[in-house]
Amino acid sequence: MSSRAQPRNRNPLLLRIVSSSAFGLFAMTFQAHAGGDAVDPVPILARIEERMSGIKTISASFTQEKNLTMFLRPVTMTGRIYISKPQSFSWTVDSPVRYRMSIVGDLMKQWDEDANQVQQFSLSRNPGFSPVIGQMRIWFSGVYTPLLEEYTVSVIAAQPAVLEFVPLKESPAASLLRFVRVSFEDGEHYLKEISIGEVNGDTSVIAFSSVVLNVPIDPAAWEAIPDEG
Amino acid sequence: MRVDPGFRIACRFSRVCYVIPALYRLRMGKNGYACMRVMIALLLSISLCGCAAPFKRVERVPLRGIDAQDARSRFAQSLPAEFEIINSTVLAYYHWKVSCVGPLSIDTAARSFTLAGLNHMGVKLFDLGLEKGVVQVRYVFPEFARHGDFAGAVCEDIRRIYFDRVPGPESAPVRRSRAVVFRGPFNGGLLEHVFAGREPRLVEKNFYMKGRKLWSVSYYEYFAKDGTVFPAGIVLRNYRYKYRLEIRLKEIRDYE
Numbered sequence: 001m002s003s004r005a006q007p008r009n010r011n012p013l014l015l016r017i018v019s020s021s022a023f024g025l026f027a028m029t030f031q032a033h034a035g036g037d038a039v040d041p042v043p044i045l046a047r048i049e050e051r052m053s054g055i056k057t058i059s060a061s062f063t064q065e066k067n068l069t070m071f072l073r074p075v076t077m078t079g080r081i082y083i084s085k086p087q088s089f090s091w092t093v094d095s096p097v098r099y100r101m102s103i104v105g106d107l108m109k110q111w112d113e114d115a116n117q118v119q120q121f122s123l124s125r126n127p128g129f130s131p132v133i134g135q136m137r138i139w140f141s142g143v144y145t146p147l148l149e150e151y152t153v154s155v156i157a158a159q160p161a162v163l164e165f166v167p168l169k170e171s172p173a174a175s176l177l178r179f180v181r182v183s184f185e186d187g188e189h190y191l192k193e194i195s196i197g198e199v200n201g202d203t204s205v206i207a208f209s210s211v212v213l214n215v216p217i218d219p220a221a222w223e224a225i226p227d228e229g
Numbered sequence: 230m231r232v233d234p235g236f237r238i239a240c241r242f243s244r245v246c247y248v249i250p251a252l253y254r255l256r257m258g259k260n261g262y263a264c265m266r267v268m269i270a271l272l273l274s275i276s277l278c279g280c281a282a283p284f285k286r287v288e289r290v291p292l293r294g295i296d297a298q299d300a301r302s303r304f305a306q307s308l309p310a311e312f313e314i315i316n317s318t319v320l321a322y323y324h325w326k327v328s329c330v331g332p333l334s335i336d337t338a339a340r341s342f343t344l345a346g347l348n349h350m351g352v353k354l355f356d357l358g359l360e361k362g363v364v365q366v367r368y369v370f371p372e373f374a375r376h377g378d379f380a381g382a383v384c385e386d387i388r389r390i391y392f393d394r395v396p397g398p399e400s401a402p403v404r405r406s407r408a409v410v411f412r413g414p415f416n417g418g419l420l421e422h423v424f425a426g427r428e429p430r431l432v433e434k435n436f437y438m439k440g441r442k443l444w445s446v447s448y449y450e451y452f453a454k455d456g457t458v459f460p461a462g463i464v465l466r467n468y469r470y471k472y473r474l475e476i477r478l479k480e481i482r483d484y485e
Contacts (some may be wrong), residue, residue: 064349064351066347066353068332068345068356069314069352070343070345070356070358070367071332071334071343071345073482074344075315075330075331075332075347075351077349077351088413091350093349093350096315096317096330096479096480097317097328097330097349097479099328101349101350110349112317112328114317114319114328114475114477115319115321115326115327117326136231136350154424198353200353200356200367200368202353204351
């Protein structure tokens with residue numbers, strides 16, 4: 001038996017309050033990190049789809065940074081993108097090489113200044129192009145709810161939305177992509193940025209600027225060879 | 230005005246118009262011969278024009294008084310030992326062309342490099358390297374991987390272009406009026422270096438095996454940066470497999 005008496009709590013109520021608060025604070029912190037308050041993406045996807053459904057044409061400048069695992073600095077490409085829903089899409093690169101890929105319906109044309117040769121393909125007869133073309137169309141379409149069948153979707157930010165799509169193991173995209181993160185502009189009418197993580201460790205970040213919505217697109221945007229100006 | 234070499238050749242060969250009527254014992258007046266010559270020249274021009282290199286050739290000037298060994302060592306000193314660049318490359322095989330763009334990091338002393346090729350939408354087509362003579366294949370677009378040893382062929386072409394740009398000690402100079410040529414044994418064949426221009430620089434590298442030219446590399450439009458020189462344009466021709474690479478230098482980066 002100890003000869004020394006056990007100390008008594010001077011203020012058991014205060015101690016309990018402090019302990020409970022500390023525990024609560026700890027629990028909240030843990031819950032936030034563990035995603036216990038994960039936001040349901042479905043309403044956000046529906047909201048974005050509704051806002052983007054009114055957009056029929058998009059013209060924008062882009063800067064694409066491709067980060068390759070074996071190189072310290074990214075490869076940067078700049079250019080313009082034109083979209084006229086549902087079937088017209090044009091990707092024009094100004095630097096480092098002038099290039100254009102335009103899709104109108106099933107017909108894809110591409111040209112670059114160095115080869116200086118217009119190549120035409122039918123998308124339906126050349127399924128090899130489908131994964132890349134399909135990816136581009138998906139992210140610009142604004143129709144994301146069907147993606148829930150192939151991706152798990154996390155809400156990084158709720159308003160304006162920043163969403164991360166991770167392909168399910170059995171989906172075709174899983175062989176190429178680790179994730180796709182899309183960020184919307186304040187009104188959620190168009191993409192502000194798209195980040196793509198590839199299974200090989202490379203990442204691409206495409207940022208859009210000088211966006212013009214619902215203005216008729218110059219038919220020259222669908223021509224195989226872009227104007228020099 | 231620069232006349233397309235194809236057109237010059239076409240005009241020269243149009244003289245065959247004098248032979249054809251003779252073969253068929255036809256009587257033709259002066260106007261007849263003239264018309265036939267124009268037609269032949271036009272036909273040949275259509276097929277030959279555009280076969281010229283896409284870059285500006287170096288002006289071949291008389292090189293009397295230029296010491297061959299001095300030209301070699303000056304050129305060697307002007308080359309960067311290590312560099313990182315971004316190139317645009319066109320692979321041409323008959324009328325079919327494929328383009329890509331991408332970074333290349335080279336250490337010529339270590340004979341190693343890292344290379345990536347992207348299409349113009351940023352999709353990676355290949356990611357390769359050469360380290361201690363061994364090809365490193367990190368990625369090849371599946372469609373390319375189906376056509377033989379794509380990675381090996383690409384790395385071999387990079388070696389041909391960027392390594393051995395200075396003639397070895399076993400190469401002997403051959404004097405020409407407007408070029409300094411070195412020839413020496415290389416990989417079981419003969420490697421020829423051709424230097425030309427006011428400050429003689431390597432304009433051609435040709436490789437022969439058993440008297441037959443297997444490949445050549447032509448260098449164009451040299452420019453200086455930070456005391457070293459880079460060709461703005463390069464064309465590799467593979468005569469055995471009948472393809473051509475046209476390489477355009479887009480950016481020079483600091484080597485890290």
